[in-house]
Amino acid sequence: MQEMLWLLTLVLVALLALVFLAVISRAGMPAASDVPSRTGRYRASLFWILVVIGVVASYKTLAQWPYAPESRTTDPVLVNAIGTQWSWDVDRTQLPLNKPILFAVTSRDVNHGFGLYDADSKLLTQIQAMPGYINKLYYTFTKPGKYRVLCLEYCGLIHHDMVVELTVAP
Numbered sequence: 390m391q392e393m394l395w396l397l398t399l400v401l402v403a404l405l406a407l408v409f410l411a412v413i414s415r416a417g418m419p420a421a422s423d424v425p426s427r428t429g430r431y432r433a434s435l436f437w438i439l440v441v442i443g444v445v446a447s448y449k450t451l452a453q454w455p456y457a458p459e460s461r462t463t464d465p466v467l468v469n470a471i472g473t474q475w476s477w478d479v480d481r482t483q484l485p486l487n488k489p490i491l492f493a494v495t496s497r498d499v500n501h502g503f504g505l506y507d508a509d510s511k512l513l514t515q516i517q518a519m520p521g522y523i524n525k526l527y528y529t530f531t532k533p534g535k536y537r538v539l540c541l542e543y544c545g546l547i548h549h550d551m552v553v554e555l556t557v558a559p
């Protein structure tokens with residue numbers, strides 16, 4: 390398998406090199422045709438349509454990223470969370486409803502991923518837990534119930550055991 394992939398890579402690299410050589414050999418020649426074609430006429434408008442589609446699609450999809458803007462947050466409830474191989478040390482697991490929470494996240498050893506999940510195991514938000522840094526994650530719970538913090542970054546043998554349960558109540 391490895392051999393076959395290596396040969397395939399060599400063949401593709403050789404083909405790419407041929408394309409480059411063909412382009413280089415034609416450099417400096419006059420353009421094949423300057424007669425405006427149908428696509429040529431609409432090229433500028435097509436370009437701008439693509440730009441608009443790209444901007445709208447980016448805005449729509451990026452807006453769904455699970456990051457709460459810090460500027461909306463006033464007087465948050467502080468929760469310190471420390472990742473260690475292989476557990477979370479969270480100083481507060483009973484959390485209030487509809488109040489901004491500031492998770493101050495760090496690590497004692499290696500990088501971990503602080504992932505906040507709801508009862509249906511849907512990822513709500515996440516941040517890196519890094520030794521030597523305190524990363525701030527703001528989140529406001531709008532539904533009461535059980536939530537879980539899981540490690541999102543593989544950090545060793547018992548990585549899957551890094552779970553802590555949070556309870557949100559009014």
Ligand SMILES: [Cu+2]
Nearest residue numbers: 501540542544
């Ligand atoms: Cu971890």
